[in-house]
Amino acid sequence: xxxxxxxxxxxxxxxxxxxxxxxxxxxxxxxxxxxxxxxxxxxxxxxxxxxxxxxxxxxxxxxxxxxxxxxxxxxxxxxxxxxxxxxxxxxxxxxxxxxxxxxxxxxxxxxxxxxxxxxxxxxxxxxxxxxxxxxxxxxxxxxxxxxxxxxxxxxxxxxxxxxxxxxxxxxxxxxxxxxxxxxxxxxxxxxxxxxxx
Numbered sequence: 001x002x003x004x005x006x007x008x009x010x011x012x013x014x015x016x017x018x019x020x021x022x023x024x025x026x027x028x029x030x031x032x033x034x035x036x037x038x039x040x041x042x043x044x045x046x047x048x049x050x051x052x053x054x055x056x057x058x059x060x061x062x063x064x065x066x067x068x069x070x071x072x073x074x075x076x077x078x079x080x081x082x083x084x085x086x087x088x089x090x091x092x093x094x095x096x097x098x099x100x101x102x103x104x105x106x107x108x109x110x111x112x113x114x115x116x117x118x119x120x121x122x123x124x125x126x127x128x129x130x131x132x133x134x135x136x137x138x139x140x141x142x143x144x145x146x147x148x149x150x151x152x153x154x155x156x157x158x159x160x161x162x163x164x165x166x167x168x169x170x171x172x173x174x175x176x177x178x179x180x181x182x183x184x185x186x187x188x189x190x191x192x193x194x195x196x197x
Contacts, residue, residue: 080191109192
């Protein structure tokens with residue numbers, strides 16, 4: 001007759017395996033990326049100033065190096081500041097094409113659209129030409145604007161997709177981030193509401 005402890009040994013091993021396997025599997029699974037923090041600039045905040053470079057089209061053809069600052073729109077127009085991760089990427093192409101398609105709505109709401117990425121002025125010029133954008137696409141090559149708005153992904157050095165609607169007084173009236181910023185309709189709707197006040 002077998003000793004009772006001998007007969008229970010395999011079942012104890014089975015129980016141990018049953019308990020350990022899920023824990024080992026969880027330890028080997030890739031870590032879930034932590035959720036990105038919200039932008040540091042929020043609705044009701046004064047929008048940080050910036051001065052960013054772009055290639056401005058000349059009337060007779062060609063381009064001039066130029067800069068655009070937020071201050072030049074103060075008291076004149078609402079600004080949509082649309083940070084996007086990378087020129088020529090599918091999501092960014094679709095997003096900015098939608099802004100171009102909505103030019104009538106933004107114009108009627110006395111709003112200027114400014115696209116912003118960390119790409120060079122040359123890359124943004126080519127991107128602007130490719131998508132047929134008539135609004136400026138600015139280069140935040142030194143990451144200063146993205147950092148000021150709290151939307152710079154420090155790990156990969158690009159701006160998170162983020163949209164800020166800034167009224168004529170320089171106050172942020174609407175913010176969209178990540179997937180919400182892919183569709184400009186909410187931002188343009190905010191511009192239309194701001195224009196009525």
